[in-house]
Amino acid sequence: MNNINSHHCNLNIRYDLPDEVWDKVSKVYERMPGWIGYKNGVPYWFGTEEDDVFIEASVEPSGLSFYA
Known part of the structure; x- marks a missing residue:
């Protein structure tokens, strides 16, 4: 039996900061452990959605969001 563990973290970093x-x-992303790069503009660490283990980040109105 496989256990699926997911985690979500939202940092209070405004989406409308200057470029x-x-x-x-x-x-900073590029210096983090497990960095593999961008896929369709989304940054990934350790793998992508097709893999068992991955972290992705996105910029949302609520802040900088990480999902693992």
């Missing part, structure tokens, strides 16, 4: 700030966030 130069988001460029810095992208540089």
Whole structure:
């Protein structure tokens, strides 16, 4: 039997920050462990949705959202 564990974290980082700030966030992404890059504009770590283990991030009106 497989256990599916998922986690969601939302950081209070405003979606409407200037592009130069988001460029810095992208540089931080690249330095994080497990970084594999972007797929269709979505940043991923350790794998993508097709894999058993992955982390993705998105920018939402509520803030910077991570899903694993």
